[in-house]
Amino acid sequence: MKKLLIVVDMQNAVFDGNPRYDREGVTGRINALARAADAVIFIRHEEEGMMPGSDGWQILPELHQPAGSHYVGKTACDAFYRTGLDDLLGQLRPERLTLCGCATDYCLDTTIKNAASRGYALTVAADAHTTANRGELRAPQLIAHxxxxxxxxxxxxxxxDVKSTEHILAAWR
Known part of the structure; x- marks a missing residue:
């Protein structure tokens, strides 16, 4: 499998009352990737206010969830920590993982670093992840950093590899 997309924590509760940078642009770019991917894995955080089945736990309504998408629940910033993600990837046998989602500086960063340490070949969609402002740091600064x-x-x-959605889609054609 060549085109596997992992979408991290793009859930209602993550965005409710907590403005995330460029929501519309990021979701649009994730949708473009999801439509072009061979398979999509949605990672969903689970905690108080985001329990399975609750409205907060649901994927943002504007995100395209292709038929046959896979879903992995997690309770930590790391999507591999005590989850079935590694087993699922073993079944799907991707050549490379492309990652995007929220939050850049927490769950996405932790998952990317763990995946790299596990030996997965990775591409990060540079313009398809988001976060909130953190103290003196603005979200665009965090994303660039x-x-x-x-x-x-x-x-x-x-x-x-850290590439724009446009470059990833061009390589996938």
């Missing part, structure tokens, strides 16, 4: 961190993370033999 983490894109740079991931692109320059030292993992010999397993560099992380």
């Amino acid at each position: 983490y894109n740079d961190v991931w692109a320059n993370l030292i993992i010999p033999g397993n560099e992380i």
